[in-house]
Each structure stands twice: as C-alpha cells, then as structure tokens.
Amino acid sequence: MKVLLIILAIAVFVFLGVRYFLFRIGDPVNSKVSDSYFYHYRKKLIVHSPMGNWFELGYFESDADVKSFQPINRDFGKDKKNVFWKGRKQAVDYATFQVDASGIIKDKNHVYTMNGKEYNFLGIIEGADTKSYQLLDSSLPDYKRISWFRDANAVFYRGKKTEGDPVTFKPLNDAIAIDANYIYSIIHQRGDGLYAFEVDEVIRKHKRVEGEIKVVNESYVQIGNAVVSAFTKDEFTLHTFETIKSTKVIDYYTIAVNDTLIYKGIAYPEIDIQSFEPLDYGYCKDRKNVYYSGKKITGAVISAFEILSPDYAKDSKNVFYKNSIVEKADPKTFKRTSENDIWDDGTNKFRNGKILDRKLK
Template sequence: MKVFLIVSAIIILFLLGIRYFLFKIGDPVNAKLSNSYFHHYRKNLIVYSPMGNWFELGYFESDADVATFQPINIDFGKDKNNIFWKGKKQSVDYDTFEIDDSYIIKDKNHVYITNGKSFDLLEIIDGADPKTYQLLDASLKDYRRNNWFKDAHTVYYKNKKIEGDPKTFHPVNDMIAVDANFIYAIISYRGEGLEMLGVDEVIQKHKMIEGEIHPINESYAQIGNTVVSAFTNAEFEIHTFDTIKRIRKIDYWNVIVDHILINKGVLYPEIDAESFEIIENDFSRDKNSIYYCCKKIVGVEYSSFKIISDKYSVDRKNVYFRNAIVKGANPEIFQSASEYDVWEDGQNRYKDGKAISSLSKK
C-alpha cells in the first residue's frame, strides 16, 4: 500500500510538472468570441493559439494589455491601444478599424486582407477606397459572393483589382463575367497536372454581344444566340448560331446546342449529339463510335470495348492509348506494371502508348 501511494504521488507530480513546464495556455479570454485567445498558464500575458491546439499549431505570446484585451472574433482582438490579429499588433487606425458583416476589414485609410505575403500581418489592398468598398453583389450565392468586391471606381476579384465597370459588372458563372461593354474570362488555373498553377485572373476578351444573358452551367454561358466558354487552352471560345432552340447540359465540359456537341469549347458536328454520352473520364460514345477527348478511336470494336485506365482501353483485337492503337500490344494480358505509368503484356513494357523495352528472355 505504501509503495502504491509513493508511485501514485510520483505520477501526479510528473503530470503536474508536464502541465507546468509544457502547457502554455490557461483559460480562454472570452470563449463566446474566440477559441484561440487565452490567458497564459503561468505568466500574466495573452496567448494566441489556434483553437487552443498549441501542441500541433503552436502559440504566440502577445504583448497585448492583459487588463483591457478582448477578442473581436476568432483571430482578431483589441486592447485599449491596439488591434491584434493572430496575437500580433497590427498597423491600422485604431479608432476607425472595423470588420463588417461581409468580413471586409478596413479603417479610414485602407482596406486589408488576411491572405497576403505574411501569415500574421494584414496586407493593404492597393488603391481600394475604404469608404465605398463592398461586396459586388450580395445576392450572389455561396463562395462566389465572397470572391467579388467593388468600390466607387474599380472591380476586385479575390481582392485583386481587375478591369470592369463596377456599376454593371457581374459574374455569369465560374468562368464568364460581363459588364455593359465587354465579356470577361475568369481564369483560375493554368497548366495541367503537376504543372497546374493558380492565377485568379479576369481578362477582358470580347465586346459585349446583344441578347439576354443566361448561365448554361458553371462553365458555359449563353448571350443571345451565342455560346461562350473560357476554360479551353485558348482561354476563351465563342460560337454564334443562327438560332438556338434548345441547350442540353451534360456536364461541366459538355453541352449540346440544338444538334451540335460542344466539348471544352470546341464544336464537334461529326458526333451524333442525340446519342452522345460520357462513359468514363475522357471516354465517350455515340451510336456510331467511341471517342477519347471527342477524337474517334478508329477501328475499335464497339461490343468488346473496355476501359482499363484513364488513358488506356482495349477491345478483342487491340490496345488503345487515348485514341490510337498501341502497336503489337496484346489486349488479353495487357496490364499495369509495378513502375508508375508503365504497362506490360508479357512481351514488352509500354509507356505513353509506345513500347519502351522487351520482357522476352535473352
């Protein structure tokens, strides 16, 4: 019993020691307003620790005045003299600083953003007028509403100044925007795969067209008898028809205008639009043929066709890479090899649809 008490006392002292030397945060300053601002466990100071998870997310010992400090929201706070963000003092005008219901951060001099070059310092939006800076259109839905702003003279996309008339500018969907004078392409990314980069640009592409404006889906828009898209390699495509009676949405990349398929902004009149359907990834078909990226897979046997990856397919006779035959490959045993993006058929190894080495015994 005596040994048990001694061991228990050692464990308790050990735990208290851990608490004393490792724990940096004590009680929250105001749990209703923020779960990230705390009193220090041992010192008379304010600590900022995201969600109180100091062990994984760290903590910052602020120089805020302890007696007067109060959180404004999760990450912002103030004392009698200064404004703080993530526990760090910010160079803003204290008396006029505000964060409105749209999470616009401003004072009498500037509008600020939290996603600038420094992780704990507010950054000024160059040239933005704090008196008139506001949401472009509060009626826009969800994420789109918070991407677009304006002031008396300028339109801003994700807080970047762009061309456009603030009185008439509005996004039609994720890819197209318009104002009274022009049509704009909204470019979020450039490149593909590992080379894809976020750019967040809005580019003036074409003079405005007469006619009613309607989003078709998130990537196509109709303006009068014209269909516009902006996610292609050219970053803008426009197709004008004599009339448009019917538009059928298939998916993000494909729409059918009357009897014409448009895939990624390109017209494919040779594909039967009425029977067209997506099979998987970039593979599709109509009643006559099978396609890869809307390019016909020549000679493929419709009844035995099977997709085996995002780029390879087989039928009874051949292996296909995208829309071309892989010469000499055996479709019966063609399979993925242990090496990334390499395939084999018992005789040869293949990469990007071409034989790269032999598997035959020497």
C-alpha cells in the first residue's frame, strides 16, 4: 500500500512539475471574442496561442499591457497604447485603427494586408484609399469575396492594385475577369511542381470581345464564339470558333468545344476526346499519340512513354526533348547529372536536347 501511495505521489509531482514548466497558457482573456488570447499560466503577461493549441501550433509571449489588454477578434487585440496582431505590436494609428465585419483592416492613413513582407506583421496596401475601400462584390462566394476589393479608383486582388475598372470589373471564375473594356487573366502561381511560387496577379490581356458571357467552369469562360483561359505558359488563350454548338466539361483544366479538346488552354484538334489522358508538365496522350504543349510527339511508343522532367521524356526507343527526338541519346541509360540542366547517357552529355560534348572512350 505504501509503495502504491509513493508511486501515486511521484506521478502527481511529475505531472504538476511538467504542467508548471511546460504549460504556457492559462485562462482566456475573453473567450467570447477570441479563442487565441490567454493569460500566461504562471507569468504576468499575455500569450497568443492559435485556438489554444500551444503544443502543436506554438505560442507567443506578447509585451501587451496585461491589465488593459482586450482582444478585438481572434487574432487582433489592443491595450491602452498599442494594437496587436497574433500578439505582436503593429505599427498602426492606434486611435483610428479598425477591423470591420468584411475583414478590412485600416486606420486613417492606410489599408493593411495580412500578407505583408515581414511575417506576422501587417503590410500596407499601396495606393488604397482608406475612405472608399470596400468589398468588390459581397455576393461572391466566401473564398473569393475576401480576395477582391475596390476603392473609388481601382480594383485590388489579395492586397495588390490592378488595372481593372472599379465600376464594371467582375471576376468570372478562378482564371478570368472582365470589365467594360478588357479581359483579364488571374494568375495564382508560376512554375511547376517544386518550382511553383505564388504571384496572385491580375493582368490585362485582351480587348473585350462581343457576345454573351457563359462561365464554362472555374478555368474557362465562353464569350460569344470565343473561349478564353489563363492556364497556359502565355497566361492567356483565346480560341475563336465559327460557331460554338456545344461545350462539355471534362475536368478542371479540360473541356471539349464542339469536337475540339482544350487542355490547360491549349487546343488539341487531333486528339481523341474519348481516350484523352492528361500527364505531367504539359504532356498528354490519347489512344494513338502522345502530345507536348499541343504538338504530337512523332514516333513515341505510348505503352513505354515515361516523363523524366518538364522538358525530357523517353520510351523504349528514343529520348525526347519536348516534342522532338534527341539524336544519339540512349533511353536505357539517359539520366540527369548533378550539373545544372545537364543530362548524360554514358556516351554523350546533353543540354536543351542537343549534344553538349562527346566523352572520350
């Protein structure tokens, strides 16, 4: 019995010790307003811990004044002198600072974005008019509505000023927007795979064409007898047809217009729609051929076709650079080297699909 009590006492002591030294948060400051601001468990200070999950999401010990601090919402708060975001003091005008119901963050001097250059600190939205800054369209779905704003002079997308007309501008889907005079591409990122990076740009691309507007899906828009998209290397395509009798959505990036398949904005007039299959890096295939950026790869063996990189592929007979055969390259031994953009088959080195030099045997 004594041994059991001793073990129990040790367990309680260890638990209390761990709690004392490791627990970072105590009671919430105001649980009705924020689930992320707390009093420290044992120190006299304010702690920001996302949803109280300090163990997985971490915590930050703020230098806010404990007596006067109150949360504004989940992540914003203020004390008698300063405004805080995620526990960090922000360089804003204290007297006029506000976060409204639509998520607009501003004071008398600036409108702010949470995607500032410095992590966990607000950034200034350049060129935004604080008096007229507002949601572009409150009827947009949630995930879009919070990205689009306007003021008296311009349209803003994710904190960046665009060329759009604030009176007539309208985002149609994930890729295309229009105003009274122009068509715009919405570019979320550039690059592929590991090399992809976010840009979030809205670029004026083409004069507005005549015709009824139909949103085909989140990638394509039909305007009259033209179909437009932004998902290409040129970041905009406009395919004009004599007449559009039908459009069929295959997936996010793929549609069929009449009898022509369009994949990531590229038209494939030769491809068999029923057997079409998208591959990586702009490659695709049907039951007869393999294609790169809309061009047939002549001579490719479909059953043995293997993509090696954004530019190189091979089958049992040949190595291909984009849609051309790499002369004198052995597909059995062809591989990337440690040198930048250099490939090797044991006999020759290659760059951009051409022999770089010949090894001495």
